[in-house]
Amino acid sequence: MTTLAEPFADGETDVARLLPxxxxxxxxxxxxxxxxxxxxxxxxxGEVERAGLRGRGGAGFPTAxxxxxxxSRGARLLQGRKPIVVANGxxxxxxxxxxxxxxxxxxxxxxxxxxxxxxxVGADEGVVCVERTATPVVHALERAIAERRNLADGITLRxxxxxxxxxxxxxxxxxxxxxxGDAKPTFTPPRPFERGVDRRPTLVDNVETLAHAAxxxxxxxxxxxxxxxxxxxxxxxxxxxxxxxxxxxxxxxxSPLRHVLRNAGVHDVGGVLVGGYFGAWLTPRQxxxxxxxxxxLKVMGAGLGCGAIAVLSGDTCPxxxxxxxxxxxxxxxxGQCGACAHGLPAxxxxxxxxxxxxxxxxxxxxxxxxxxxxxxxxGACKLPDGAVRFVSSGFTVFAEHIAExxxxxxxxxxxxxxxxxxxxxxxxxx
Amino acid sequence: MSATRKKLRLDPIMCVGHGLCxxxxxxxxxxDDWGYPIIDPTPISPALEEHARRATDACPTLxxxxxxxxxx
Numbered sequence: 001m002t003t004l005a006e007p008f009a010d011g012e013t014d015v016a017r018l019l020p021x022x023x024x025x026x027x028x029x030x031x032x033x034x035x036x037x038x039x040x041x042x043x044x045x046g047e048v049e050r051a052g053l054r055g056r057g058g059a060g061f062p063t064a065x066x067x068x069x070x071x072s073r074g075a076r077l078l079q080g081r082k083p084i085v086v087a088n089g090x091x092x093x094x095x096x097x098x099x100x101x102x103x104x105x106x107x108x109x110x111x112x113x114x115x116x117x118x119x120x121v122g123a124d125e126g127v128v129c130v131e132r133t134a135t136p137v138v139h140a141l142e143r144a145i146a147e148r149r150n151l152a153d154g155i156t157l158r159x160x161x162x163x164x165x166x167x168x169x170x171x172x173x174x175x176x177x178x179x180x181g182d183a184k185p186t187f188t189p190p191r192p193f194e195r196g197v198d199r200r201p202t203l204v205d206n207v208e209t210l211a212h213a214a215x216x217x218x219x220x221x222x223x224x225x226x227x228x229x230x231x232x233x234x235x236x237x238x239x240x241x242x243x244x245x246x247x248x249x250x251x252x253x254x255s256p257l258r259h260v261l262r263n264a265g266v267h268d269v270g271g272v273l274v275g276g277y278f279g280a281w282l283t284p285r286q287x288x289x290x291x292x293x294x295x296x297l298k299v300m301g302a303g304l305g306c307g308a309i310a311v312l313s314g315d316t317c318p319x320x321x322x323x324x325x326x327x328x329x330x331x332x333x334x335g336q337c338g339a340c341a342h343g344l345p346a347x348x349x350x351x352x353x354x355x356x357x358x359x360x361x362x363x364x365x366x367x368x369x370x371x372x373x374x375x376x377x378x379g380a381c382k383l384p385d386g387a388v389r390f391v392s393s394g395f396t397v398f399a400e401h402i403a404e405x406x407x408x409x410x411x412x413x414x415x416x417x418x419x420x421x422x423x424x425x426x427x428x429x430x
Numbered sequence: 431m432s433a434t435r436k437k438l439r440l441d442p443i444m445c446v447g448h449g450l451c452x453x454x455x456x457x458x459x460x461x462d463d464w465g466y467p468i469i470d471p472t473p474i475s476p477a478l479e480e481h482a483r484r485a486t487d488a489c490p491t492l493x494x495x496x497x498x499x500x501x502x
Contacts, residue, residue: 187441337442338466346463374462380443 008034008219015227015235015250018211023105025140027147030108037112039153040217044120045071048213051221052233057088057169057206058278058306060294063213066203069193071121073201083123083201086178086192087114087210089130089137090162090169092332093276094421095308098237099207101248103130103137106211107144111157113210116217118155121203125156128207129174132161133426164426166332170381171204173334182429184334185381206306208237229254232293236304240264242311242419253304254293261287261311270314271397273420275305277325278386280393301393310420317413318398319355319405321420322391326351328422329387334429340384343375347391354402357409365402369395435473435499438482442466444493451494455485473499 008017024030040047049064074083087110091099103110114126130137141159148157160178162168168183175196177183196202205213212234216224225233232253239248244265251260257272272287273279280302282290290296297303312318330344350368353359372392375384395402404411438458447465457478458470474482474496486494 185443187443338445338447338464339442339462342464342466343462371463374468378442378466378468380441 008215008223010227015252017215017227017235017250018102018109018208018237019105019248019250024109025104025107025144027108027144030106034109034218037116037153037214038217039119040116041119042071042122044116044213044217047216047221048120051212051216051224053209053212053216053224054294055206056208056212056236056307058093058275060304063205063209066193066205067117067121070123070201070203073193074122077201081198081200082125083118083121083203084197085114085118085121085123085126086171086174086197086202086204087126087128087207088169088171088174088204089128089141089207090174091131091306092164092166092169092425093278093306093308094423095241095273095276095310096239096306098239098248098307100130100134100137102208102211102237103128104140107140108148109211109214110207111144111148112217113205113207113212113214114157115153115155117203117205117210117213121201123203124154127158127160127178127197129160129162129178131164131168133164163428163430165429166329166425167334167381167383170383173381174204175202177430182334184336184429185379187380227252229293231295236292236307238292238307238309240309240311242266242313251292254291257290257292257309258288260292260309266311268314269311270316271312271318271394273308273310273312273390274302276308276310277329277390278382279303279305279308280389281397282393283397301389312419315413316419317355317401317411317416318394319351319401320410320414320416321418322394322398323348323352323355324418324422325420326387326391329383329390332425333383334381337379337384339375339378343371343378343384344387347371347375347387351391355405355410355414357405357414359406362406365395436479436482436496437471437473437499438469438486439495439497440467440469441493441495444491445489446491446493448490450488450490451485454488455481457481459485467494469494 045067053063054060145157163183170185172186175192178197192202228234269284272282326348330348333340335341350364353364372388376388452459452461486496
């Protein structure tokens with residue numbers, strides 16, 4: 001595949017592939033920084049495969065496999081059901097801000113990625129989805145799309161402002177909403193690549209994933225792999241909270257977590273949550289050892305997820321946080337699946353007892369553990385599994401706190417102001 | 431023989447927990463604390479297929495499916 005002769009140079013000490021400094025919101029700035037996008041086609045899929053790009057929305061699925069599934073499905077279908085590209089910029093995860101930041105700082109990089117992906121899979125239309133409550137982001141995208149009218153790349157782009165709920169970003173929920181239904185997950189199969197928007201083969205990719213694809217289309221897989229490691233190539237956007245300088249950072253994959261945290265200013269670590277509320281807790285010791293790589297994190301029962309990382313300081317009550325967030329996760333259930341609709345509130349209630357010191361005989365903890373086993377894998381989407389990982393890893397990492405609360409009642413920090421955010425979602429599913 | 435093996439699968443959205451399936455096919459289906467079925471995912475042997483069929487046919491919401499094992 002022919003790529004631009006002059007690859008984009010990474011900085012000496014840090015990378016700014018996705019988040020240009022200063023931001024490149026306008027097309028003229030974007031083109032001045034990266035040049036005109038190449039008119040790539042189907043061969044992009046091979047290049048993305050060589051790059052080893054994995055989805056940045058949370059599941060980490062190999063992007064090339066998804067693209068090829070949509071392309072071959074589209075090629076086989078008659079009746080004019082052309083594939084369509086959906087860029088997923090919904091970010092219901094309260095600890096993540098990277099998708100919104102990317103869309104405001106480099107909207108054209110995401111749109112380039114949509115165009116390149118559309119060409120690769122044989123689509124002529126792309127929809128970028130973002131919560132309608134994020135009005136500055138919606139406006140930034142509308143402006144950016146309007147600016148591109150003269151690019152004549154043959155791909156029609158539009159913004160779809162979605163309801164703001166936690167599970168909206170699940171790909172079947174997004175497709176169901178785009179088709180006029182509720183933004184709730186649906187039973188699979190069919191998955192969107194088989195039958196998605198308007199029953200067309202649908203490529204749903206996270207906006208960061210598409211931005212990486214745009215860079216791969218420009219500069220090639222070899223260049224893209226020059227950051228990161230052999231098994232975890234490229235860079236990733238991470239959202240850091242509970243640090244002195246919270247915010248969105250771009251880091252090479254494989255970076256030691258302690259470097260990433262130290263760079264943002266950290267001291268007094270009580271526990272680290274990796275992957276947002278769908279993620280897993282690490283002990284301070286684990287956090288000091290682990291690198292931001294899939295295999296390394298997997299050993300500790302964790303994963304990169306959407307890259308949201310929260311540090312809980314040692315003077316926070318982790319059980320109060322655990323109880324509040326579990327309650328919130330339960331409230332985010334679409335209420336469609338019995339195990340989720342009933343199981344998550346039951347688990348949340350038990351975690352509350354453990355936290356407030358009323359679980360003297362450990363019966364609530366025993367019940368919670370039984371329910372965690374009971375609900376895992378039984379939802380149409382992964383909400384129950386995410387909640388299970390969050391609570392189970394919390395039980396392990398904060399075992400000493402649980403014993404303390406049981407023996408002596410809640411700690412002094414139990415009634416302190418909340419640390420982990422639990423936003424109030426919109427009521428509507430449409 | 432392995433090509434015709436069948437598996438039970440539940441559509442958890444359609445299921446509202448009538449629980450008839452667990453009564454008709456307790457060998458593979460139990461109920462959780464809230465009355466929703468937990469399905470044993472192991473393939474159904476031909477000897478048990480009739481029982482499995484009875485359970486899927488009895489489901490008032492058509493949430494229980496007896497499917498040919500998906501080969502990838």
